[in-house]
């Protein structure tokens with residue numbers, strides 16, 4: 002799965018209390034709040050669902066073959082908000098009636114049998130019905146262009162909201178599925194359809210039995226979809242062509258071709274890397290308007306519309322996202338689906354590896370998009386979270402159902418992916434790849450733990466110290482910072498745990514694969530002591546994180562910072578990103594004068610890599626959003642941005658019309674779009690904004706050639722700034738009546754970023770509009786909370802309506818709501834947020850870590866502001 006934040010279905014019913022259930026149970030076995038006991042183990046599922054997306058509920062008949070370990074009268078399993086009409090066990094020719102009750106909110110249920118269930122094989126039989134969800138969790142339905150569609154999203158523990166079962170990743174069994182629906186609707190699941198038969202006025206679609214799968218990888222999709230079909234040619238690893246389809250809702254009729262054409266090369270790249278064929282008999286990739294990321298269901302991946310369904314004129318940003326996310330989900334078909342973690346504490350193996358692989362194979366697919374550099378950028382961004390005292394290691398015990406979703410955070414994805422790339426770079430590509438191949442062969446169609454993965458790597462790498470290094474990053478939280486200084490013998494290097502100014506963290510050490518470069522001289526070694534000397538004596542700027550693959554920050558004496566900053570324009574992408582991250586980290590630790598940040602932004606603006614070129618400016622925007630650049634400092638700030646980024650934009654040229662730069666290098670197209678955002682918005686360049694405004698107004702009036710997709714955000718933002726209240730009302734109505742997910746998402750983001758009090762209030766008054774989907778509402782609030790003038794009103798509204806917002810949206814909203822106040826910057830406000838939000842978090846039992854992090858970030862920003870705020874504003878001539 003690839004997502005920024007976790008998703009789960011809200012629990013709507015009022016289940017029995019645990020105490021009541023325990024009294025009813027004949028056995029005194031406690032309710033399993035995490036992993037189930039092995040009293041009964043599933044062997045195979047047969048799932049027959051009737052899915053009519055226009056109805057509010059669906060119905061099902063489920064049969065689960067199990068092995069019963071010891072004779073019993075009761076069993077625990079999973080089911081959430083299911084209305085079970087009939088339940089029984091069949092043993093030989095005999096039927097034993099049973100009673101089902103849900104005994105815990107997260108979806109633990111109990112079966113109590115009228116007789117003794119004997120040791121050995123049995124089949125559990127269920128007839129039930131349940132409500133569709135309305136956001137991406139469980140089996141959910143959404144109306145698009147006046148027609149209803151249904152999709153599923155089961156990871157992590159939402160399969161239990163669609164069918165009763167043993168909903169944990171360690172149980173892998175075949176699933177034989179049928180979906181009964183109206184004639185003419187498309188019905189898909191993980192396996193190929195074998196036949197369809199009429200049942201009254203409906204049609205039953207029957208699918209082949211799957212290869213062994215865990216419940217979280219099962220998928221059902223029903224609706225009046227459009228599809229594009231093709232095959233992926235045989236490869237050195239696969240003899241037969243692989244059937245491949247792209248599936249979307251009706252409005253995407255003409256946007257299926259790009260994904261169909263471009264998935265093939267990604268599959269072939271993955272087959273080459275793993276040296277194993279695609280593990281399932283077909284591949285469907287399906288778009289959903291409300292999926293906040295993508296999910297690797299075996300043979301039936303589901304993506305947010307805007308990730309999967311693009312046309313050839315899409316912006317570089319969207320093509321980058323396509324390559325990275327599609328390669329991520331498809332790499333899971335091997336790493337996750339073929340070999341699955343036994344329990345959620347090993348989920349980092351799936352996600353950290355798929356993150357690294359997504360960037361790597363995405364990069365092979367289209368090197369011109371510079372997808373690989375994005376992997377390191379995601380890792381450096383994760384350091385900001387990992388630097389806090391509140392946190393978790395990548396690999397962490399998961400005891401209860403409430404803790405599972407906390408494992409899907411920036412630490413697992415961004416840090417995990419970066420750590421994998423560091424180890425792969427240090428071991429060497431071939432040794433690392435051999436370890437991965439060995440692992441897949443050993444555990445194909447089964448489960449494997451972290452220790453077993455380490456074992457496979459060790460057997461291929463023959464280097465136990467590298468494994469010890471990997472463990473030092475995987476099993477402890479925090480970011481190392483390496484100090485590098487010149488001495489007579491070369492470079493003195495020393496390590497400690499990075500800490501923000503005013504933050505007191507316990508000391509820690511790592512075994513760091515440290516690669517340092519000076520010009521063409523390079524030294525890589527494992528730093529496993531507090532300090533050491535590296536025999537690198539060449540003259541020139543020191544690059545303490547060569548290639549940027551190391552998951553560590555660095556610090557330098559001031560003269561060395563200056564020498565390194567002077568080389569900014571020519572640094573390769575990973576080293577450029579490492580420099581910006583480490584400089585800002587040194588500033589936030591209180592060790593660096595902020596004027597160096599401006600020198601670096603100016604020097605880095607000449608870098609070839611688009612992200613590096615604008616990163617210094619983007620970080621200054623962050624200071625402004627937190628109120629650290631305000632009042633009298635604003636004119637100087639805007640002047641600085643215009644002086645630094647204006648000339649670069651002038652040099653590469655700008656015209657808003659569609660397709661004019663299609664022949665340009667892809668990353669240069671992205672650079673142009675990013676520069677336009679900064680110069681027209683933050684630098685307040687009125688003539689540029691007027692051009693964008695006119696282009697956006699023409700686009701909204703139907704002239705699709707007036708505005709290129711790359712300038713969509715800048716264009717819509719200019720339209721709002723220049724068009725005032727009328728423009729806001731027009732854009733809101735157009736967004737609400739649109740079935741184009743990209744336009745909807747963009748319009749909501751841009752409206753929320755309007756930063757004008759009256760406009761903010763107007764939007765807040767519209768939060769009750771029924772046309773806003775559950776995710777839209779939270780998205781709009783989060784966006785309003787970023788901006789200084791609308792932050793308070795969005796935060797106050799979110800606090801007042803917290804439970805209602807969280808109930809309607811599940812864990813996805815809970816985590817986003819907990820991070821919503823993250824742009825505040827004061828110790829007093831941190832305490833107030835803690836007091837206002839903690840009771841809600843406790844009540845929802847979710848989002849605790851996200852709130853801990855938010856409160857700490859707001860507090861530490863306040864400390865920095867108190868000590869250095871004046872200096873920041875003085876740089877721009879303010880107070």
Ligand SMILES: [Zn+2]
Pocket residue numbers: 002003329330333351352355
């Ligand atoms: Zn994933």
